[in-house]
Amino acid sequence: FDAADAAACLGVRVASVRACGARRVYDVSVPAHTAFFAAGVGVHNCIKSNENKAPGEFDHQRVKHQVQYLGMLDNIKVRRAGFAYRATFEKFLTRYMLLSKRTAYAGQKIWKGSALDGCKAILQDNNLPPDQYQIGRTKVFLKDPETLFALEDVRERFWFNMAARITNAYRIGKGFQQTASTRIKNAYLTFKYYRQACAVEVQRAYRAFAQLAPYHDRRMQFEQQIAGKKERHRLSLTSVRKYFGDYLQLRSQSALLQAMGPTASAERCLFSYTCESAVYPGMFRAPKMSPRFVVLTDQALYLIMLVQKKNVAEHRCERRVPLAAVTGATLSPFGDHFIVVHAAKPEWDMAIELNLKTELAATLQGAARAAGAAAFALNWAPTIEYRKGKSSKTTLKFLKDEAQPKAFFKKGTVSCASAGSPQSRPGFPQMQQEYTVQVQVQHLEESVQIITDDKLKAAGLRDRTGGGKVMAAMDGGGGGGGGGGGGGVVGRREAHREAHACTHVRVVAGAAAALCRHQRTPLTAQRTVVVGPTTTT
Numbered sequence: 001f002d003a004a005d006a007a008a009c010l011g012v013r014v015a016s017v018r019a020c021g022a023r024r025v026y027d028v029s030v031p032a033h034t035a036f037f038a039a040g041v042g043v044h045n046c047i048k049s050n051e052n053k054a055p056g057e058f059d060h061q062r063v064k065h066q067v068q069y070l071g072m073l074d075n076i077k078v079r080r081a082g083f084a085y086r087a088t089f090e091k092f093l094t095r096y097m098l099l100s101k102r103t104a105y106a107g108q109k110i111w112k113g114s115a116l117d118g119c120k121a122i123l124q125d126n127n128l129p130p131d132q133y134q135i136g137r138t139k140v141f142l143k144d145p146e147t148l149f150a151l152e153d154v155r156e157r158f159w160f161n162m163a164a165r166i167t168n169a170y171r172i173g174k175g176f177q178q179t180a181s182t183r184i185k186n187a188y189l190t191f192k193y194y195r196q197a198c199a200v201e202v203q204r205a206y207r208a209f210a211q212l213a214p215y216h217d218r219r220m221q222f223e224q225q226i227a228g229k230k231e232r233h234r235l236s237l238t239s240v241r242k243y244f245g246d247y248l249q250l251r252s253q254s255a256l257l258q259a260m261g262p263t264a265s266a267e268r269c270l271f272s273y274t275c276e277s278a279v280y281p282g283m284f285r286a287p288k289m290s291p292r293f294v295v296l297t298d299q300a301l302y303l304i305m306l307v308q309k310k311n312v313a314e315h316r317c318e319r320r321v322p323l324a325a326v327t328g329a330t331l332s333p334f335g336d337h338f339i340v341v342h343a344a345k346p347e348w349d350m351a352i353e354l355n356l357k358t359e360l361a362a363t364l365q366g367a368a369r370a371a372g373a374a375a376f377a378l379n380w381a382p383t384i385e386y387r388k389g390k391s392s393k394t395t396l397k398f399l400k401d402e403a404q405p406k407a408f409f410k411k412g413t414v415s416c417a418s419a420g421s422p423q424s425r426p427g428f429p430q431m432q433q434e435y436t437v438q439v440q441v442q443h444l445e446e447s448v449q450i451i452t453d454d455k456l457k458a459a460g461l462r463d464r465t466g467g468g469k470v471m472a473a474m475d476g477g478g479g480g481g482g483g484g485g486g487g488g489v490v491g492r493r494e495a496h497r498e499a500h501a502c503t504h505v506r507v508v509a510g511a512a513a514a515l516c517r518h519q520r521t522p523l524t525a526q527r528t529v530v531v532g533p534t535t536t537t
Contacts, residue, residue, distance in 0.1 A: 088140075216243075222365075398414045
């Protein structure tokens with residue numbers, strides 16, 4: 001048994017221990033001694049440490065016997081049966097402030113109220129039962145030692161928890177730093193790859209547009225000739241419709257090339273498609289439609305038929321009309337697919353039906369004019385008179401019949417249902433990039449104007465007060481009034497170069513905007529015009 005523990009249980013603060021002959025006296029300091037007797041304690045026990053009166057010698061059995069017979073253990077038991085621990089409000093708050101979020105944060109005291117309220121906050125936040133503590137006038141009383149030990153354990157673990165949290169935060173920070181570095185690198189690599197992919201895609205789109213533009217331009221030029229003259233179909237009005245021409249891929253059709261003759265390999269194919277031709281078997285037999293292949297080259301117009309010879313199918317050239325002999329074509333104003341191609345003698349006309357009749361008429365018109373034909377007349381009539389042979393003529397009539405969804409040919413009469421309005425025109429969607437480029441051009445012009453003003457002011461060629469302009473670089477005009485200080489020959493040359501650069505930027509920006517306003521944009525080749533910010537230093 002330790003005397004210091006006994007003194008602590010009794011609530012006495014031991015000031016010093018001095019050896020006095022044969023026994024060791026536990027003296028109490030004056031303040032503690034005064035408080036000791038003021039508390040009503042009237043017992044001052046002395047314990048003999050050994051029988052030899054020698055300093056520094058401690059007999060455990062002797063001391064234990066004295067403590068037992070002096071009744072000190074009984075006093076301790078009585079004290080522990082009540083409230084063993086007691087401390088002032090300030091001391092309790094100072095020692096256990098770490099146990100409450102309201103009194104401390106990160107090991108620092110943040111409580112601004114009274115010590116009594118701080119003690120109550122600590123006891124409430126630790127969920128102590130009401131029977132385990134009491135609050136007096138100046139002190140806090142704890143009943144069981146286990147309660148005090150629990151508070152001490154929590155207080156000791158607080159610092160370990162703080163150290164662990166700091167360590168974890170540091171490790172997480174290091175890991176996040178590495179992750180952030182990796183993400184930045186990956187983002188940069190992705191950006192470089194995406195920039196290169198965008199450049200490749202823009203180049204591919206431009207090449208596709210350059211390849212498709214002639215087919216689209218030919219269609220748009222021919223649209224002006226057929227506007228309001230013939231009922232239109234949905235395929236003719238779609239914005240992605242192009243005049244590609246060679247739909248049969250003639251160079252890969254050896255049978256067709258062989259049927260066209262030895263000169264076919266030297267001719268350039270302009271149009272090829274499947275069709276049906278009006279055939280007149282004889283005098284007493286009615287005409288009928290027979291399947292054919294129509295091929296238009298830069299030299300002639302071919303009609304190729306498929307015949308059976310000795311149980312073997314072979315291609316045979318039925319008609320070959322030189323383009324110099326083609327005089328025109330006639331179509332009906334209704335929604336059928338017939339076209340009659342007229343030819344000068346000794347050739348005769350041909351009446352064919354195909355879905356791409358307008359493309360054939362447009363291509364034939366351009367090819368005939370290029371081949372030196374006298375005149376190519378494109379006519380529209382509900383009744384067409386043409387030569388079915390070298391010396392015989394016939395008439396092809398067109399009638400509206402809503403009961404016939406598809407054109408029906410019988411005895412020189414074609415019955416067909418109504419199609420779209422002749423006033424219909426192909427619709428082209430407004431390109432979103434046009435507005436984007438216009439905004440970029442506007443911002444570019446504003447930035448160029450600002451840069452030019454600053455450069456001219458620095459060179460002394462523009463009035464700093466805004467009174468006049470000596471050189472209108474943006475508008476390409478002459479001078480105005482006013483003048484600031486001179487900037488020397490170098491500054492003037494730099495301002496002139498800046499003005500010319502700004503004028504060039506404006507011309508490029510205007511050309512980009514005009515290109516985006518062009519309505520001939522193919523669906524498979526979206527054009528992209530990027531006008532980046534330009535800064536001249």
